[in-house]
Amino acid sequence: MLLKLDKLxxxxxxxxxxxxxxxxxxxxxxxxxxxxSILGPSGCGKSTLLNIIAGLDQPTTGDLIIEGxxxxxxxxxxxxxxxxxxxxxxxxxxxxxxxxxxxENVEIVMNLIGLPKKQRIERAKDLLKQVGLETHxxxxxxxxxxxxxxxxxxxxxLANDPDIILADEPTGALDKKTGIQIMQLIKEVAQDKLxxxxxxxxxxxxxxxxxVVAILDGKILKDENINESEKNSLKxxxxxxxxxxxxxxxxxxxxxxxxxxMGRIVVTTIAGSIGIAGILLVIGLSNGATDYIDVQTNxxxxxxxxxxxxxxxxxxxxxxxxxxxxxxxxxxxxxxEVLKVRxxxxxxDIASYEVNNETLKDIxxxxxxxxxxxxxxxxxxxxxxxxxxxxxxLVNKDMAKKIIEKYGLNPDKDDxxxxxxxxxxxxxxxxxxxxxxxxxxxxxxxxxDFEVVGVVDEIALSSSSxxxxxxxVDAWLKKDGYFAGKxxxxxxxxxxxxxxxxxxxxxxxxxxKENGGIGGEKMTEAKGFxxxxxxxxxxxxxxxxxxxxxxxxxVFISVALVVSAILIGIVIFSSVxxxxxxxxxxxAVGARNKDIARIFRAESALxxxxxxxxxxxxxxxxxxIANQIxxxxxxxxxxxxxxxxxxxxPFTDIQIPFVTVISLIFISxxxxxxxxxxxxxxxxxxxxxxxxxxx
Ligand code: ADP
Ligand code: MG
Numbered sequence: 001m002l003l004k005l006d007k008l009x010x011x012x013x014x015x016x017x018x019x020x021x022x023x024x025x026x027x028x029x030x031x032x033x034x035x036x037s038i039l040g041p042s043g044c045g046k047s048t049l050l051n052i053i054a055g056l057d058q059p060t061t062g063d064l065i066i067e068g069x070x071x072x073x074x075x076x077x078x079x080x081x082x083x084x085x086x087x088x089x090x091x092x093x094x095x096x097x098x099x100x101x102x103x104e105n106v107e108i109v110m111n112l113i114g115l116p117k118k119q120r121i122e123r124a125k126d127l128l129k130q131v132g133l134e135t136h137x138x139x140x141x142x143x144x145x146x147x148x149x150x151x152x153x154x155x156x157x158l159a160n161d162p163d164i165i166l167a168d169e170p171t172g173a174l175d176k177k178t179g180i181q182i183m184q185l186i187k188e189v190a191q192d193k194l195x196x197x198x199x200x201x202x203x204x205x206x207x208x209x210x211x212v213v214a215i216l217d218g219k220i221l222k223d224e225n226i227n228e229s230e231k232n233s234l235k236x237x238x239x240x241x242x243x244x245x246x247x248x249x250x251x252x253x254x255x256x257x258x259x260x261x262m263g264r265i266v267v268t269t270i271a272g273s274i275g276i277a278g279i280l281l282v283i284g285l286s287n288g289a290t291d292y293i294d295v296q297t298n299x300x301x302x303x304x305x306x307x308x309x310x311x312x313x314x315x316x317x318x319x320x321x322x323x324x325x326x327x328x329x330x331x332x333x334x335x336x337e338v339l340k341v342r343x344x345x346x347x348x349d350i351a352s353y354e355v356n357n358e359t360l361k362d363i364x365x366x367x368x369x370x371x372x373x374x375x376x377x378x379x380x381x382x383x384x385x386x387x388x389x390x391x392x393x394l395v396n397k398d399m400a401k402k403i404i405e406k407y408g409l410n411p412d413k414d415d416x417x418x419x420x421x422x423x424x425x426x427x428x429x430x431x432x433x434x435x436x437x438x439x440x441x442x443x444x445x446x447x448x449d450f451e452v453v454g455v456v457d458e459i460a461l462s463s464s465s466x467x468x469x470x471x472x473v474d475a476w477l478k479k480d481g482y483f484a485g486k487x488x489x490x491x492x493x494x495x496x497x498x499x500x501x502x503x504x505x506x507x508x509x510x511x512x513k514e515n516g517g518i519g520g521e522k523m524t525e526a527k528g529f530x531x532x533x534x535x536x537x538x539x540x541x542x543x544x545x546x547x548x549x550x551x552x553x554x555v556f557i558s559v560a561l562v563v564s565a566i567l568i569g570i571v572i573f574s575s576v577x578x579x580x581x582x583x584x585x586x587x588a589v590g591a592r593n594k595d596i597a598r599i600f601r602a603e604s605a606l607x608x609x610x611x612x613x614x615x616x617x618x619x620x621x622x623x624x625i626a627n628q629i630x631x632x633x634x635x636x637x638x639x640x641x642x643x644x645x646x647x648x649x650p651f652t653d654i655q656i657p658f659v660t661v662i663s664l665i666f667i668s669x670x671x672x673x674x675x676x677x678x679x680x681x682x683x684x685x686x687x688x689x690x691x692x693x694x695x
Contacts, residue, residue: 001068002055002163002194003030007063010218011047016633018622022048023218026062032163035187035195035689040215047168049215054166055079056088056688077592084112084590088157088193090167090186094149095210095692096141097582099260102128102152103137109159109589111249116533127155132237136532140495147178151185158189160589165190167197174355181671183208199337247598253555254603257575268564269359269610275561276615276668278620279554279646283660284623286550288643292636293542297535298500304335304339306495306507308332308531332515332529337506341600353466354425354447355406360399383420383454386469391426394454394467403452416455426468448476495531504536564611565675573602576686583683593684600683604676612668616661619644 010023022045030036038046051057052064053070064071066082096105106124115123128137131151141149149168157165167186171179179201186195187208201203205212206226214222257490258265298305332338353360386392393621395403400416409418427447450468495510497503510531513519576583583596626642634641645660 001029002032002066003029004065004068005049005053006063006065007218008052008054008059008064010045010057011060012089013044016583021218022663023052023059026218026220027566028213028220028223030164030194030196034211035190035209036197037209037211038198038213038215039197039202039205041200044215045218046215047274048196048218049195050168051689053164054089054588055082059213074116080590080592082590085160086163087590088162088165088190089588090150090153090157090165090170092169092172093589093692094141094146094153094173095581096149096152096156097587098141100150101138101140101157102133102144105152106156106159108253108586109156109549111246111596112589112591114246115495121515123183123353124159126157127158128152128156131155131185143180146174147181149172150178150182154182154189159558162193164196167195169198169200171199171201173495177206184638199298208536211564211593231654234639237400247602249593250598250602253599254606256349257579263609264571264574265607268567269608269614270470271567272561272564272611272672273615273618274608276566276612276664277555277618278557278560280616280619280660280664281583281622281626282550282553282557284619284642284644285626286546288627288641289546290543291643292641293539293546294349297539297542298503300535303503303533303535304497305498305535306503306531306536307511308493308495308510308529310529323423325608332493332510334390335506335509335515337498337502337509340496345565345675352425353450355422356404358406359427360406360424381454382417382456386453386472388469388472389475390469391448391450391472392453393424393450394456395425395452396456396465399465399531400452418457419452422452424452426450446683450473503533504539507531507536512575515538554566561671565671568607568611568672568675569679571607572600572676573682575603576679576683577599579683580686581689583686585688587688588692596684596686597680600676600680601673602674604680607676608672612660612665615668616665 005026005028008023008026009021011019011021026049040046048057055064066086071078071082073304080572096102097108100108103121103124106127108122110120110123110546125137127133128134128151131154133148133151133155135150136144139148141152144152154170157167165186170186171182174182183204186197196210197205202600209226211225212222223674227671379678381394383394386394397416400419401411401417403422403424404411404416407422411418425447426449448504457639495506497506509515509517511517511519514527516529518528518530521528523530586596586599623642623644627640628643630636
């Protein structure tokens with residue numbers, strides 16, 4: 001026995017406690033090869049019976065026994081499998097998917113059993129030929145007559161080669177002549193199957209079926225065999241194959257659906273792309289601005305110099321704790337970026353200058369740390385810079401004026417070159433405000449004649465009156481025994497960086513604990529090297545500000561993303577409502593909830609992809625325009641103040657090309673899929689029987 005309906009009853013709850021009995025105590029047996037007509041007036045329970053046999057609805061009491069097995073314990077999954085493999089359904093109202101062609105309507109069912117594409121198409125073509133539609137395979141349902149639509153539906157019902165064909169008034173919507181053709185067709189193509197057909201046409205029922213079951217008010221009235229000779233008693237096992245709709249197929253289905261609703265999709269895509277483009281441009285702006293600041297600050301004269309000093313714990317309290325032998329700059333010298341390490345041996349700010357035994361007042365001293373530094377002041381230099389192996393000085397205009405006056409000369413207006421060639425005496429002072437340097441010079445006084453070789457007009461970021469060469473002062477003090485017993489004691493050092501762009505890197509290198517730096521320790525409690533650079537500080541402050549501004553802007557722009565997510569959610573939701581019938585059809589032929597959800601997830605993913613790509617394209621189109629505007633408005637001369645980075649995104653360091661762009665497209669897809677999640681879930685909740693009744 002293929003199917004057995006055992007004391008089957010169905011009650012519908014109408015209002016709260018009222019119920020209506022659509023079927024009561026139905027007992028029926030069905031065998032393979034039978035063509036059974038269910039006959040009865042409208043509302044007697046025919047469709048209810050058919051839906052229960054199809055597994056679309058479950059009985060209130062009683063059992064549907066399939067091949068001797070009770071279905072009382074069937075789960076959703078068992079019913080899906082049963083429908084997919086064993087049931088072919090033909091509806092009165094055809095229930096074809098409007099946006100698919102005849103061929104695709106047949107093919108889609110085979111998607112669910114996981115047949116390869118080529119085989120699906122071949123089989124769908126064969127089936128359509130069988131039902132006499134070879135010339136209409138590419139027609140959409142709207143371009144087919146009622147009879148042709150029903151032929152497509154029959155081909156679809158046969159697609160998975162089911163064992164049972166259920167037809168609910170298949171000729172109900174057709175004229176008499178076409179109805180007869182359809183009856184003949186069903187009979188012809190489903191000879192070896194069990195056919196259960198609902199009809200209220202007595203004539204057709206008796207003419208074509210092998211058995212007629214009459215129903216009235218939910219009860220069996222009559223069950224008679226006719227055309228006994230035609231009955232094929234075939235025995236075969238029910239199929240139990242499993243398969244699922246692939247994401248690619250779901251994607252294709254969504255693409256077709258999207259094509260149907262272009263306008264809506266375009267609006268959603270644009271809405272979604274605004275956020276993506278905005279984020280890209282903000283990232284681009286902060287990237288470009290950071291670069292701009294980098295270039296600007298690096299062009300300062302002292303950008304390649306890092307001031308470094310040694311920190312000692314409790315140094316202010318106990319001068320005598322000053323270590324005797326510290327090779328503090330060994331690690332610095334190992335850094336390949338370091339051009340020169342100049343030791344500032346405590347002479348800075350502790351010397352005074354004398355001309356003719358008179359001390360010059362209001363003098364600040366600074367050292368010149370290498371040729372690169374000098375290059376930057378070339379434009380303001382009269383005479384030349386001090387040589388490393390000579391006791392020579394470079395002075396500013398004020399100092400030059402003082403020297404000229406001390407020599408009893410009159411300074412010419414704006415021309416202070418008279419100071420060049422004059423000799424002055426440099427005196428190392430014994431007292432100093434800095435305890436470390438005081439310790440160095442305690443008890444001795446050193447003097448040396450220096451010759452003025454240059455006058456400088458201005459020096460960026462420096463306001464010293466006198467400049468000297470480290471090497472010269474160093475050599476002089478060494479020669480005079482100033483450092484006797486104090487070798488290797490470096491208190492301050494100026495580190496010159498080869499490539500100015502690396503100043504921050506080298507600064508961090510010097511400060512790193514493993515290189516002798518103080519690491520993250522508090523300055524007052526630390527022991528070790530401590531490097532500072534005004535340029536790096538300015539730069540990092542600016543960068544912090546830019547990053548902060550970027551974060552704030554991205555938060556605002558994210559609102560646009562949220563809005564577009566809501567829009568996508570609404571679009572998917574209305575798509576679910578519109579495609580209710582399609583969902584019903586797919587479920588009726590055995591699609592699982594997963595398959596249904598996948599269709600809408602694919603649709604959201606596609607919208608997200610469109611939005612992401614559109615946003616990226618828009619951002620790159622806007623980029624040069626924005627640059628032009630910013631350059632004009634701010635009156636600056638930077639090529640790329642908006643510069644979308646293609647490698648590395650602010651929150652990652654991974655150097656994959658296009659990582660920023662790819663990440664944002666990915667984010668767009670993710671947002672869309674999340675937005676589409678709940679509507680997709682809603683789609684799976686749609687009841688087949690409800691969906692297909694909606695006509
Ligand atoms: P038929 O197909 O023979 O015309 P149906 O099986 O569709 O009849 O319906 C049988 C009876 O059950 C009808 O009176 C119908 O109104 C009722 N009915 C069908 N489906 C529902 C439902 N979901 N809720 C309440 N009543 C229903
Ligand atoms: Mg009905």
